[in-house]
Amino acid sequence: MQKLLVITALGEDRPGIVNELARVVSEAGCNIEDSRMTVLGGEFAVILLVKGKWNELAKLETNLPGLGRKLGLMVSSKRTECPxxxxxxxxxxxxxxAVDHPGIVQQLANFFSQRKINIRDMSTASYAAAHTGTAMFSVQMSVDVPAGMHIAALREEFMDFCDQLNLDAIIEPIKG
Incomplete structure (x- = not known):
């Protein structure tokens, strides 16, 4: 029976980290099912969902502290279940x-939280506008809308909310 383990790691960015993480997972007999990896500032951050038999995951868990020391990473893990x-x-x-300003993520999270809509995935980025250099902010997220919710009303509420905060926004079904 296959089990799941979530691994997180954070440390100074440099070449070879992904290779070493993938090697240790593979050598334990496990498989990376899902992952998110990025560089934030000068730090490399990764979240892995690993699948394996209970004994393979136990072997991997035993090897993670040594890998963290070797790579200079803070590593943690937690067993999990299928969603x-x-x-x-x-x-x-x-x-x-939108033009970047503090509180955008919190305001968006509050909008969805108040309506009992779960944020499944979120990615944000700051960047300079092409011609003006204005500080801009973008958010992409996936949300789970309860099927019984009136979608047209939700879309209208969301667009009004974004207009009040001067946010350009789109909300649309995920296709596929």
Whole structure:
């Protein structure tokens, strides 16, 4: 029976980190099922969902502290279960672009939280506008909208909310 383990690691960025992480996972007999990796500032951050038999995961868990010391990473892990679907949920994509200012993520998270809509995935980025150099901010997220929710009303509320905050936004179903 296959089990799941979530591994997180954070440390100074340099070539070879992904190779070493993947090697240790593979040598334990496990498989990387899902991952997110990025460089934030000068730090490399990774989240891995690893699948394996209980004894393979135990071997991997035993090897992680040594790998962390070798690579100069803070490494942690936690056993997890396959996700359980809670009722009928519709996956929607949300994209927001705005002049950068504090609080955008919190305001968006609050909007969805108040409506009992789960944020499944989120990515944000700061960048300079092409011609003006203005500090801009973008957010991409996937949310789970309860199937019983009136989508047209939700879309209208969201667009009004974004207009009040001067955010350009799109909310649309995820296709496929």
């Amino acid at each position: 359980r679907r809670q009722g009928d949920l519709l996956p929607y994509a949300v994209e927001v672009v």
